[in-house]
Amino acid sequence: MNFNITILGCGAATPTLRRNPTSQVVSVHDKLFLVDCAEGTQLQLRRHKVKFQKINHVFISHLHGDHYLGLVGLISSMHLLGRTKDLHIHGPTGLERLIQLNLELSDTFLNFKWIFHPTNPKEKELLFEDNTLEVYSIPLKHRIDCTGFIFIEKPRKPKVSKEMIEEYNLSIIQIRDLKNLVDVKLENGEILSAEKATIASRTPRMYAFCSDTAYLPGLVEHIENANLLYHESTFTEEHAARAKATFHSTASQAATIASLANVKQLILGHYSSRYTSLSDFLEQAQPIFSNVILAQDGMVVEIP
Amino acid sequence: MNFNITILGCGAATPTLRRNPTSQVVSVHDKLFLVDCAEGTQLQLRRHKVKFQKINHVFISHLHGDHYLGLVGLISSMHLLGRTKDLHIHGPTGLERLIQLNLELSDTFLNFKWIFHPTNPKEKELLFEDNTLEVYSIPLKHRIDCTGFIFIEKPRKPKVSKEMIEEYNLSIIQIRDLKNLVDVKLENGEILSAEKATIASRTPRMYAFCSDTAYLPGLVEHIENANLLYHESTFTEEHAARAKATFHSTASQAATIASLANVKQLILGHYSSRYTSLSDFLEQAQPIFSNVILAQDGMVVEIP
Numbered sequence: 188m189n190f191n192i193t194i195l196g197c198g199a200a201t202p203t204l205r206r207n208p209t210s211q212v213v214s215v216h217d218k219l220f221l222v223d224c225a226e227g228t229q230l231q232l233r234r235h236k237v238k239f240q241k242i243n244h245v246f247i248s249h250l251h252g253d254h255y256l257g258l259v260g261l262i263s264s265m266h267l268l269g270r271t272k273d274l275h276i277h278g279p280t281g282l283e284r285l286i287q288l289n290l291e292l293s294d295t296f297l298n299f300k301w302i303f304h305p306t307n308p309k310e311k312e313l314l315f316e317d318n319t320l321e322v323y324s325i326p327l328k329h330r331i332d333c334t335g336f337i338f339i340e341k342p343r344k345p346k347v348s349k350e351m352i353e354e355y356n357l358s359i360i361q362i363r364d365l366k367n368l369v370d371v372k373l374e375n376g377e378i379l380s381a382e383k384a385t386i387a388s389r390t391p392r393m394y395a396f397c398s399d400t401a402y403l404p405g406l407v408e409h410i411e412n413a414n415l416l417y418h419e420s421t422f423t424e425e426h427a428a429r430a431k432a433t434f435h436s437t438a439s440q441a442a443t444i445a446s447l448a449n450v451k452q453l454i455l456g457h458y459s460s461r462y463t464s465l466s467d468f469l470e471q472a473q474p475i476f477s478n479v480i481l482a483q484d485g486m487v488v489e490i491p
Numbered sequence: 492m493n494f495n496i497t498i499l500g501c502g503a504a505t506p507t508l509r510r511n512p513t514s515q516v517v518s519v520h521d522k523l524f525l526v527d528c529a530e531g532t533q534l535q536l537r538r539h540k541v542k543f544q545k546i547n548h549v550f551i552s553h554l555h556g557d558h559y560l561g562l563v564g565l566i567s568s569m570h571l572l573g574r575t576k577d578l579h580i581h582g583p584t585g586l587e588r589l590i591q592l593n594l595e596l597s598d599t600f601l602n603f604k605w606i607f608h609p610t611n612p613k614e615k616e617l618l619f620e621d622n623t624l625e626v627y628s629i630p631l632k633h634r635i636d637c638t639g640f641i642f643i644e645k646p647r648k649p650k651v652s653k654e655m656i657e658e659y660n661l662s663i664i665q666i667r668d669l670k671n672l673v674d675v676k677l678e679n680g681e682i683l684s685a686e687k688a689t690i691a692s693r694t695p696r697m698y699a700f701c702s703d704t705a706y707l708p709g710l711v712e713h714i715e716n717a718n719l720l721y722h723e724s725t726f727t728e729e730h731a732a733r734a735k736a737t738f739h740s741t742a743s744q745a746a747t748i749a750s751l752a753n754v755k756q757l758i759l760g761h762y763s764s765r766y767t768s769l770s771d772f773l774e775q776a777q778p779i780f781s782n783v784i785l786a787q788d789g790m791v792v793e794i795p
Contacts (some may be wrong), residue, residue, distance in 0.1 A: 226533075
């Protein structure tokens, strides 16, 4: 069951030829989710060969241009290229009005339905759920309302080992009971304990996307033990005052959050366009949290 | 005195890695004007090394996404990169509301003033004028209100030849009169005719941008004798019915307009993304109007 993210853009507010602004595709169990959609995202999707008609849910963190200005263009291309499937858009309330106004002014009637789901900037909320996955929004701390997103697999029932099934000639009902951790009585009157008969399934994997945000220790409770954390680091320590003033984080603040939350891996991103070299980000984060990597446009990060 | 255009995008509705959608920079006498501003335009400006803070006037033809979706991002980058100069935006009425809503939702207060000038989709109107140049909008025929733009140099007064000035020891007042085509009386009582003393200035140059439009013979009166005509040709003859249904033109219709208007050169553009090769466009236009070229992203066309 795959679980990976593709970085489509990891730059901050002003797009440059080096880095697109924020957007990424989260692929879980072969379902594609788009997180943020800066200007140019549809071209990045083409460039990195993501089949964008497979995206059914878009999550927009906040309404700064570098996180949503590519959305209307993407919707329009989905329409022109023949989409008929529903598209769910999750984001701050105002986004609905913005999309509507664009469609109205261009006199566009989409061939597909778009369903808008306003996000809650105040508390954690479930946005999406299916058999195997849940997606939540969590409040971040930014100049305007902003949410992060958490992708977490649902716990899977344990498996009953093949050997046990054969050895005790287990029935379907017995297997179901064991999966539900209920002990069963065998034909010979013995009790087979669920603990003995089952193999625990893999721990559910979790990805947390946190951009844009000031340093926010309150995040930790929501992202604890995540396999992967994308945390914005717009600035290096040199510009810590600027980070504070603009409700952004430094690389070492991102690393501190990763460490406090005991995540497995941290990706830094949302670098200000003032930096041509990113080595300072790594140097400042690594002493605090060692398993850290730098996002780059086009990078695919697997959650094993 | 330079007069050239830089094609930033010559594709139609859906951006592809081959072609950006519509935008171009018109450079006249070292002033830069932006015509249309599709998604990705700010990156195209960077890519082709156009100093975008030098742009003081933006002209938007109509509110289909492939002509304006890059504007809010460009405005935002101008702001973030320290602009303080006014920016004049000319376009369909609804555009003002759209920009306002984006700025309001992102809680952005620009460091510069933007002044919106609604265009008139019904008749030719003067949009901009200085000592040497005039810019007009002209109505096009599209699915929604749409205007073309005409850039035309002002006629310059003739020059008085240096030889005449020396030979007759002409005064400033006499030179001024001659420039205004008034004959002057010399010290010896003779009359020096303006016709004899002056050299006519170059005929004013004209560039006409016509995208998007159905075949529209009414255009001809506005663009007659233009040095350069950019006329959309979304489709080849093969898709003439589709051109008609969507209020676009074919290459041969664009060539017919160029021929009727007796322009000096025609550039085709706004090609539908369905075409990978553009040779049919040229083959279909050339028999009707021979001095035709195909727009390509990054191309600079000089008006000599």
